[in-house]
Amino acid sequence: MFKEEREETMFNWGMIGNLAEGRPNLGPTMDVTVYRLMQFTLRDAIIQEFGVAAADRLFYRAGELAGRELFRTVITQKTDFAAFVQELKDALSALKIGILRIEKSDLEKMEFTLTVAEDLDCSGLPVCDETVCTYDEGFISGLLLEFSGRKVEVKEVDCWCSGDRVCRFEVRPAA
Numbered sequence: 001m002f003k004e005e006r007e008e009t010m011f012n013w014g015m016i017g018n019l020a021e022g023r024p025n026l027g028p029t030m031d032v033t034v035y036r037l038m039q040f041t042l043r044d045a046i047i048q049e050f051g052v053a054a055a056d057r058l059f060y061r062a063g064e065l066a067g068r069e070l071f072r073t074v075i076t077q078k079t080d081f082a083a084f085v086q087e088l089k090d091a092l093s094a095l096k097i098g099i100l101r102i103e104k105s106d107l108e109k110m111e112f113t114l115t116v117a118e119d120l121d122c123s124g125l126p127v128c129d130e131t132v133c134t135y136d137e138g139f140i141s142g143l144l145l146e147f148s149g150r151k152v153e154v155k156e157v158d159c160w161c162s163g164d165r166v167c168r169f170e171v172r173p174a175a
């Protein structure tokens, strides 16, 4: 699981385990505080050890893995774009990750603008002039890679942290 060295990802959805069996009293949900506590302390430790650029790279990569695995495991609409987007919106809302909206979409060019409101990673954080949702950037790229088979670059252009009410992501084909 985590004690094996690896060159390639070994993550799969099954590693999340059987929550009904494991948490019969507490159930599958928890406070957003705990998610942020985990993510932000981990990010802080990685920045201390390896620097900001490496931390961003790792968070993007981890988010991408999560997006790919969510697509494979949770999403059933894998060919029709509109049906995929609808199912994804429902899933992100049910999992309480955020409220997804597509502002612009060009599937041919693989160019999209999308927003996430009430984002799990940043909504409510102190404003600090940074866009911080690097994990989400990777997450979106992973979802679109699995749907389309094409590699994209996702950049957050507005964030709660940079003073906006929603996170806004620009998607472009990877160079």
Ligand SMILES: [Zn+2]
Pocket (backbone or CB within 6 Å): 119, 122, 131, 132, 133, 156, 158, 159, 160, 161, 166, 167
């Ligand atoms: Zn954000």
